[in-house]
Amino acid sequence: MRSGGASSDSVTSTGIPLLLAVRMLIEQERYERGVEILDAIWPDAVRTRRLVAQIENQIVRALLEARRVHVNDATNAMRDALDLAAAPRYVRVFLEESPSGRPLLERAASGAADRAFADRMVASCETASRPATRTVEGLSERELEVLRLVASDASNQDAARKLFIAASTVKKHLDNIYAKLAVRGRVETSARAGAAVAGAQTVGVC
Numbered sequence: 001m002r003s004g005g006a007s008s009d010s011v012t013s014t015g016i017p018l019l020l021a022v023r024m025l026i027e028q029e030r031y032e033r034g035v036e037i038l039d040a041i042w043p044d045a046v047r048t049r050r051l052v053a054q055i056e057n058q059i060v061r062a063l064l065e066a067r068r069v070h071v072n073d074a075t076n077a078m079r080d081a082l083d084l085a086a087a088p089r090y091v092r093v094f095l096e097e098s099p100s101g102r103p104l105l106e107r108a109a110s111g112a113a114d115r116a117f118a119d120r121m122v123a124s125c126e127t128a129s130r131p132a133t134r135t136v137e138g139l140s141e142r143e144l145e146v147l148r149l150v151a152s153d154a155s156n157q158d159a160a161r162k163l164f165i166a167a168s169t170v171k172k173h174l175d176n177i178y179a180k181l182a183v184r185g186r187v188e189t190s191a192r193a194g195a196a197v198a199g200a201q202t203v204g205v206c
Contacts, residue, residue, distance in 0.1 A: 078108035086114035103164040146173040
């Protein structure tokens with residue numbers, strides 16, 4: 001976990017809203033700026049003993065590092081989040097994250113200080129998202145994740161990076177999606193994705 005200092009009072013006094021800004025920076029691939037903000041707001045979250053803010057900081061840091069393919073840093077940050085959440089048994093903060101974060105959560109769980117809690121967290125995420133995946137044209141959970149990314153115009157390479165899988169695996173999932181949705185390519189898939197995904201919103205780093 002980081003111990004960087006706040007860059008200004010305005011940054012540290014609005015730590016939680018700034019986490020939303022970091023998520024936007026991640027989508028814009030402005031990773032260094034995102035790290036600067038995370039480092040700046042971390043000391044204030046620790047000083048004021050806002051444990052949820054600390055957990056969210058580490059989760060967002062993990063997602064940021066994963067997006068720039070710093071796998072070890074991403075895993076360590078998610079593990080820090082799990083360790084912070086273990087004693088008070090904070091679960092919701094993980095369940096509110098995107099399903100695409102689950103592979104990272106699973107990787108981090110293997111080295112968590114409280115392995116039982118970490119494994120239960122992974123299992124809770126799987127349970128939380130399972131019912132919705134049955135409602136979308138027979139798509140599997142991973143196919144639904146790929147579908148969401150296609151709907152946001154992500155390339156195969158971008159989808160692979162976000163889901164921690166090979167681009168060839170994304171292509172295989174797309175082939176399955178095309179068959180199940182009875183479409184012939186990405187354009188038709190994107191057109192169908194809005195309606196399909198709208199009927200399958202899930203919660204969860206799950």
